[in-house]
Amino acid sequence: MTFSLKQYFATRSEEINACLDRLLPTVGTPPSLLHEAMRYSLFAGGKRLRPILVLAAGEALEGNREYLLPVGCAFEMLHTYSLIHDDLPAMDNDDLRRGMPTCHRKFGDAVAILAGDALLTRAFQVLAELEVPPVLLERKVQVIVELAQGGGTVEGMIGGQMADIAAEGKAVDAETLAYIHRSKTGALIRAAVVSGGLMAGASEAEIATLRRYAECIGLAFQIADDILDVTSTAEALGKTPGKDVAAGKATYPALFGLEASRVKAQALVDEAVALVEPLGRQKEILVALARFIVERPS
Amino acid sequence: MTFSLKQYFATRSEEINACLDRLLPTVGTPPSLLHEAMRYSLFAGGKRLRPILVLAAGEALEGNREYLLPVGCAFEMLHTYSLIHDDLPAMDNDDLRRGMPTCHRKFGDAVAILAGDALLTRAFQVLAELEVPPVLLERKVQVIVELAQGGGTVEGMIGGQMADIAAEGKAVDAETLAYIHRSKTGALIRAAVVSGGLMAGASEAEIATLRRYAECIGLAFQIADDILDVTSTAEALGKTPGKDVAAGKATYPALFGLEASRVKAQALVDEAVALVEPLGRQKEILVALARFIVERPS
Numbered sequence: 001m002t003f004s005l006k007q008y009f010a011t012r013s014e015e016i017n018a019c020l021d022r023l024l025p026t027v028g029t030p031p032s033l034l035h036e037a038m039r040y041s042l043f044a045g046g047k048r049l050r051p052i053l054v055l056a057a058g059e060a061l062e063g064n065r066e067y068l069l070p071v072g073c074a075f076e077m078l079h080t081y082s083l084i085h086d087d088l089p090a091m092d093n094d095d096l097r098r099g100m101p102t103c104h105r106k107f108g109d110a111v112a113i114l115a116g117d118a119l120l121t122r123a124f125q126v127l128a129e130l131e132v133p134p135v136l137l138e139r140k141v142q143v144i145v146e147l148a149q150g151g152g153t154v155e156g157m158i159g160g161q162m163a164d165i166a167a168e169g170k171a172v173d174a175e176t177l178a179y180i181h182r183s184k185t186g187a188l189i190r191a192a193v194v195s196g197g198l199m200a201g202a203s204e205a206e207i208a209t210l211r212r213y214a215e216c217i218g219l220a221f222q223i224a225d226d227i228l229d230v231t232s233t234a235e236a237l238g239k240t241p242g243k244d245v246a247a248g249k250a251t252y253p254a255l256f257g258l259e260a261s262r263v264k265a266q267a268l269v270d271e272a273v274a275l276v277e278p279l280g281r282q283k284e285i286l287v288a289l290a291r292f293i294v295e296r297p298s
Numbered sequence: 299m300t301f302s303l304k305q306y307f308a309t310r311s312e313e314i315n316a317c318l319d320r321l322l323p324t325v326g327t328p329p330s331l332l333h334e335a336m337r338y339s340l341f342a343g344g345k346r347l348r349p350i351l352v353l354a355a356g357e358a359l360e361g362n363r364e365y366l367l368p369v370g371c372a373f374e375m376l377h378t379y380s381l382i383h384d385d386l387p388a389m390d391n392d393d394l395r396r397g398m399p400t401c402h403r404k405f406g407d408a409v410a411i412l413a414g415d416a417l418l419t420r421a422f423q424v425l426a427e428l429e430v431p432p433v434l435l436e437r438k439v440q441v442i443v444e445l446a447q448g449g450g451t452v453e454g455m456i457g458g459q460m461a462d463i464a465a466e467g468k469a470v471d472a473e474t475l476a477y478i479h480r481s482k483t484g485a486l487i488r489a490a491v492v493s494g495g496l497m498a499g500a501s502e503a504e505i506a507t508l509r510r511y512a513e514c515i516g517l518a519f520q521i522a523d524d525i526l527d528v529t530s531t532a533e534a535l536g537k538t539p540g541k542d543v544a545a546g547k548a549t550y551p552a553l554f555g556l557e558a559s560r561v562k563a564q565a566l567v568d569e570a571v572a573l574v575e576p577l578g579r580q581k582e583i584l585v586a587l588a589r590f591i592v593e594r595p596s
Contacts, residue, residue, distance in 0.1 A: 118456045124445075152419050159332065165408055
């Protein structure tokens with residue numbers, strides 16, 4: 001029986017969505033409009049890549065989904081807040097996200113700012129409130145550290161976004177581009193994978209392996225994203241393509257060319273696949289995920 | 299020897315500022331501009347009321363300042379993020395804060411949004427990374443819950459801000475005003491006081507007392523703030539006065555009149571003072587703080 005990543009995404013996404021629904025206040029809870037905005041962006045059809053990474057890493061080490069799922073949801077909340085804020089007029093000024101109006105286009109700038117703040121806050125609340133056995137308490141705190149570092153300013157997501165904005169319209173060297181990629185998308189992907197391992201009780205050696213695996217697929221993911229911005233259509237992408245180029249943003253294809261970018265992404269995936277070879281019998285999820293990263297159509 | 303609150307504020311503020319400085323990345327750490335913006339708003343001369351409340355509650359129960367200080371700093375970071383985002387053009391559109399240009403006026407909207415996000419994220423990181431003895435580990439996690447709930451949407455700071463925005467220019471009833479006051483300012487003040495108690499190993503009964511004490515002074519604080527907006531000058535206030543009235547915002551004086559508001563604030567302070575009577579010998583800090591809340595000049 002071969003492992004089907006499509007099947008894995010389908011079943012797990014359903015569990016993730018149900019868990020997200022449980023972990024968020026209902027729309028009826030005041031202030032209703034804010035909870036509606038949070039849910040609008042959270043349930044706008046994202047791929048759930050970060051929670052899937054938490055689950056995949058955790059399940060590879062036979063962790064308990066009861067704890068992995070809420071941890072994954074916290075990462076999805078943090079990811080979603082970053083999309084809402086990045087789309088704001090003062091930032092990327094995007095009207096479309098996954099083919100739908102962005103949060104601020106639908107609810108106004110003030111509500112979008114607050115909905116982002118609220119999802120960020122909620123992500124940490126979900127982790128802190130998660131009931132775990134005593135043996136996992138310290139691990140849970142480490143996950144909070146991972147989420148905060150991955151989403152933070154020093155080699156983290158906010159730092160990457162800041163560097164990305166600062167680099168707009170400027171000639172960017174390879175070092176700056178590497179920093180942006182590593183921080184803006186890579187840091188949170190790495191934190192998600194590591195957190196899955198932490199909640200599964202991984203050894204230090206296993207955590208180190210997961211960390212390096214995640215660095216490879218994180219960079220491959222960002223290169224693939226840059227490539228898609230050049231080659232895809234608005235329909236397939238669900239957002240305006242070519243925006244990076246138009247904005248004079250630093251991208252891998254702009255710096256190294258399309259073909260070299262594809263080769264680099266593939267090499268990273270190969271390294272990631274080789275890395276997880278010694279992990280348990282469930283490692284095929286991680287292998288398939290690494291391959292998916294560069295092969296996804298949008 | 300009588301207790302001097304002025305002296306207490308002076309010595310503790312110095313310790314808080316030194317701790318904040320240690321807990322934030324230096325300006326030289328990339329991305330520099332972002333760290334500069336975070337520090338600009340954090341060191342803009344705030345009264346440090348929330349960290350002082352953490353310390354006062356914790357010290358009343360003979361807690362260790364080594365743990366109370368970083369917890370207080372996390373609350374100050376969260377408070378500062380909320381000021382930065384509330385000042386944005388899409389929200390209150392304020393040019394001045396504590397007599398200085400607001401963060402977005404100084405660094406631009408994009409940097410201000412990210413600096414706010416970063417301070418919020420950092421607040422949780424500081425708590426999660428705080429090294430405590432095993433007996434305080436669960437307490438530390440409870441503090442993270444308090445911070446997230448106090449800063450959250452359901453009866454929390456963001457919920458209060460949202461309700462405040464929604465109420466602008468509308469006739470607001472007493473119930474809505476109570477919700478706004480309880481959530482927007484009160485929730486975080488309560489969380490700060492309770493967190494001080496938690497880190498000092500307070501009993502459940504002591505936590506309950508601190509919680510009620512904080513609810514009293516939190517509401518008194520907000521009423522005093524509303525009164526100041528009517529009666530103060532720009533110089534004393536460090537920001538534009540009368541803005542609440544101009545914006546048609548719900549305030550206590552607008553709903554109940556100035557004199558009734560003063561009476562209510564004083565009654566709350568009296569209740570708070572009576573509540574902490576049974577607490578330990580250091581309770582005079584909490585007593586003095588309660589009185590300060592309504593007597594502060596600005």
